Amino acid sequence: MNLLEQAFGAQAGLAMGLMAALGSGLLIGLERERHKGRGHAGTRAQEPAGLRTFTIAALAGALAHGLAVPGLVAVGALAITVLAAMAYFRSSERDPGLTTEMALLATYLIGVLCVQAPLLGAPAAVTLTALLSARTALHRFATRMLREDELHDGLLLAALALVVLPLMPTEPLPWLAGMKAHSLMGLMLLLLGLQAFGYVALRLLGAQTGLALSGLMSGLVSSTATIAAMGQRARAEPPLFLACAAGAVMSSAATWLQASLMLLALAPEAAMSFLPMGGAGIAVAGGAGLLLARQARLTQKAQASDAAPATAKAVQRGGPLRLKEAALIALLLSVVTVVVSWAEQRFGSSGLFGAVALTGLADAHAPVASLAGLAHAGQIDARLMCQGVLAAIASNSLTRSLTAWLAGGPRFALIVASVLFSSLALAAALLWLLLPFLS
Known part of the structure; x- marks a missing residue:
């Protein structure tokens, strides 16, 4: 933190938040990029968002909060939601799932959190990435291992x-x-x-x-x-x-x-x-x-x-x-x-x-x-x-x-x-x- 304060002065907190958002976006984006070729159709064009999109979404959230413009965070969240909805309607016939679109919105919010509290934003990104990567294991657990009486x-x-x-x-x-x-x-x-x-x-x-x-x-x-x-x-x-x-x-x-x-x-x-x-x-x-x-x-x-x-x-x-x-x-x-x-x-x-x-x-x-x-x-x-x-x-x-x-x-x-x-x-x-x- 001392090096950041020397380099950025009063903006050291924002700089740390931006770096945390960058790392979070890259981590989540890497998982989504690897997931692209594992869809039902087996083509990499099936997913609407990958490494760059998720990284940009996290940075957008961090910048929206860092600029401190009233309402900018909400406008950014609305824009991400609209873009995710458009991407879903384009790919819904091939992949009816909403996981990537919801993950994109969550990544934007994690970027906002990284500026507010970097020590919370980074673990949130790790948790989201683990949840996304455990898709097969969770699906098997919910449909094959977990019985109705156990769920009850x-x-x-x-x-x-x-x-x-x-x-x-x-x-x-x-x-x-x-x-x-x-x-x-x-x-x-x-x-x-x-x-x-x-x-x-x-x-x-x-x-x-x-x-x-x-x-x-x-x-x-x-x-x-x-x-x-x-x-x-x-x-x-x-x-x-x-x-x-x-x-x-x-x-x-x-x-x-x-x-x-x-x-x-x-x-x-x-x-x-x-x-x-x-x-x-x-x-x-x-x-x-x-x-x-x-x-x-x-x-x-x-x-x-x-x-x-x-x-x-x-x-x-x-x-x-x-x-x-x-x-x-x-x-x-x-x-x-x-x-x-x-x-x-x-x-x-x-x-x-x-x-x-x-x-x-x-x-x-x-x-x-x-x-x-x-x-x-x-x-x-x-x-x-x-x-x-x-x-x-x-x-x-x-x-x-x-x-x-x-x-x-x-x-x-x-x-x-x-x-x-x-x-x-x-x-x-x-x-x-x-x-x-x-x-």
Whole structure:
């Protein structure tokens, strides 16, 4: 900038904007020039604009803004629009698309932006060029890879995040133990987002990770249900025993992951105290799941490769989101929060742990969320919150171990229970070491 100031003085800003506009126009124009020969007719004369046209359009936008003549930017945009419309009508029979014409107008506006804010104009040009060059990949994704139910779920998730969430009240609700409707809605979106992430990962990675990744994704909704499903399949198809065990163990890693994320979403400050315990649980359960999955691939490659595609198809059926389950969990969270808050106020810490352990037998998510709400409201400290979370996970581990035995048999239950209580023991040891530092 110093060199520009020495060379152009007070016009150094305009000079930088013109250079940014020149580079932006050249970048977009190069992509359009290369695209000319790839049309339906296969002729280079098919596209009305190329390298020089796009560069001139960007420079025209920069000059229109730099000259500071009132209305000149709007007149220039109108002129570009008219020229683009004329070019479209001339080539519409051969190429009915509007991409080049719209890109020409966007390039003019990027040129204007380059003078106003060069650090925004240049990235905008790069983004537009990437979007134009990804035409084939985007077309394939929209028409071949993206299914109707996936599009529906994506739009639903976007609507909940961008429309519903901002409208939710942010005031604490006394009848909900001080929790906020906005936080509960955010928690529900977190559950849906984790479902979507696991679904996308499964589709991208394919059948190679199959049952293990399916277990991780399903565990974000219900680890108990996942262990039951994996146990039943392991009993019905013995060659898939290790792969099903990997899926069941990965679902327990999802429990630790989801507990950590829920605490961060609902009580960020207190959640920092739990992260070492959550990380230990994820490391033990996730590491065991990966080892089991690796062993399953090494010993049963043929059987695992036949079973994993079926798992992927089962996950894909009905779309990536399970809104009903997420909404029920959010509703359960509100009920459990009231119960745990009442028990803490009536009976103190002993009542709190009793309520947490009792509700944890059915589901670990609900007591974790209620403890986070109480910590955020200042009713309990970080030490009590961490102890309560471990009590909830320990209680739920008993349920999951019994489920594993009933669904998959003693050997299956031994593997699952060993991982469950090993991760819990390590987390408890870390909590005991960190207790003097928690408040």
